[in-house]
Amino acid sequence: MTRSNPSLPPVTVVTPADFALPNNGLLARGQRNLVDSWLAENGFVVFRGFDIGSDRDFDDFVATFNLPNFPYGDSFSNAVRTNRTERVFTANEAPSEIEIFLHHEMAQTLTFPTRLFFYCERAADEGGATPICRSDRALASLKREQPAFIERLAALGVCYRSAMPFEADKASGQGRSWRDTLGVATEQAAEQRLNALGYRYRWLDNQLLSVQTPPLPAMTQAPDGVAVFFNQIVAAGAGWRKRTGDEQPRLSYGDGSPIEEHHLAAAIDICYRHTIDIEWQDNDVALLDNYKVMHGRRPFKGRRSVLASLCAPVTRTPFVVDTKTSGMASGMASGMENGMESGPA
Numbered sequence: 001m002t003r004s005n006p007s008l009p010p011v012t013v014v015t016p017a018d019f020a021l022p023n024n025g026l027l028a029r030g031q032r033n034l035v036d037s038w039l040a041e042n043g044f045v046v047f048r049g050f051d052i053g054s055d056r057d058f059d060d061f062v063a064t065f066n067l068p069n070f071p072y073g074d075s076f077s078n079a080v081r082t083n084r085t086e087r088v089f090t091a092n093e094a095p096s097e098i099e100i101f102l103h104h105e106m107a108q109t110l111t112f113p114t115r116l117f118f119y120c121e122r123a124a125d126e127g128g129a130t131p132i133c134r135s136d137r138a139l140a141s142l143k144r145e146q147p148a149f150i151e152r153l154a155a156l157g158v159c160y161r162s163a164m165p166f167e168a169d170k171a172s173g174q175g176r177s178w179r180d181t182l183g184v185a186t187e188q189a190a191e192q193r194l195n196a197l198g199y200r201y202r203w204l205d206n207q208l209l210s211v212q213t214p215p216l217p218a219m220t221q222a223p224d225g226v227a228v229f230f231n232q233i234v235a236a237g238a239g240w241r242k243r244t245g246d247e248q249p250r251l252s253y254g255d256g257s258p259i260e261e262h263h264l265a266a267a268i269d270i271c272y273r274h275t276i277d278i279e280w281q282d283n284d285v286a287l288l289d290n291y292k293v294m295h296g297r298r299p300f301k302g303r304r305s306v307l308a309s310l311c312a313p314v315t316r317t318p319f320v321v322d323t324k325t326s327g328m329a330s331g332m333a334s335g336m337e338n339g340m341e342s343g344p345a
């Protein structure tokens with residue numbers, strides 16, 4: 001395993017010599033505790049050299065952990081993916097030259113998985129590593145180096161803006177269609193769903209749907225009490241592209257005010273400072289604690305194929321903006337200021 005950042009603890013790589021998979025059934029309690037201890041220490045673990053040669057084998061491997069499945073179809077993920085089995089789907093299908101920047105999976109939505117499995121069906125010829133960021137360490141550095149930014153995020157939360165096409169756009173890392181994302185067939189049904197979830201929205205040309213999340217927390221505590229930079233600020237700030245007719249920034253504080261460029265640049269820099277790469281080998285599986293670590297995708301050459309399985313989802317409520325800090329009467333970002341024509345009061 002390559003360590004690109006010697007200041008971080010070594011990556012735990014588990015082989016069949018030290019971890020026996022059950023023939024048929026579930027991991028023993030002691031094995032689950034062992035895996036949990038690896039996750040508690042590093043936030044992720046890599047299983048290498050196991051007899052996992054297909055999407056079916058990967059599905060079976062995930063099943064041994066006996067975690068609730070989080071189907072892609074139920075998620076608000078903005079990535080285009082294709083299901084292989086009930087539990088297994090392709091990772092983000094964005095073109096190989098596109099970098100997917102660090103993020104906690106679905107931290108821009110109200111429901112997110114807490115455990116992520118990735119399976120390397122085929123390693124890239126060049127590049128294609130999965131960068132892993134220790135979110136707790138990144139947040140500690142941000143508090144030291146950018147205290148005003150962190151205080152503002154803590155008080156106001158963060159809103160994300162994205163535009164969903166009518167048809168899936170495979171050229172984009174955020175190209176999932178609004179019909180698929182929302183699980184609806186009509187514009188009216190889309191609006192009902194968004195209203196129920198507290199999103200603001202606006203229809204653009206060609207049935208492009210611009211949406212803005214309600215304010216969401218930008219930080220949280222992992223179940224063990226560790227504070228983490230749990231958001232998609234780096235991914236959205238560095239990578240989410242605007243579309244014609246939808247020119248506003250992809251990010252704002254929860255009161256609708258803009259996040260300063262220098263703060264975004266600092267967050268990106270600091271998070272990548274606390275990052276090491278998983279250099280994939282064929283048939284590797286990585287298990288991530290989505291609270292503890294962010295992940296991304298380096299650009300690559302070749303026919304890389306990495307599959308994913310998301311587990312153990314939790315749902316949270318929108319963030320309540322500190323109105324004393326924001327100076328606003330309402331906790332919801334202003335529709336006028338954000339160019340949103342519709343949405344809940």
Ligand SMILES: [Fe+2]
Nearest residue numbers: 103104105295
């Ligand atoms: Fe992801």
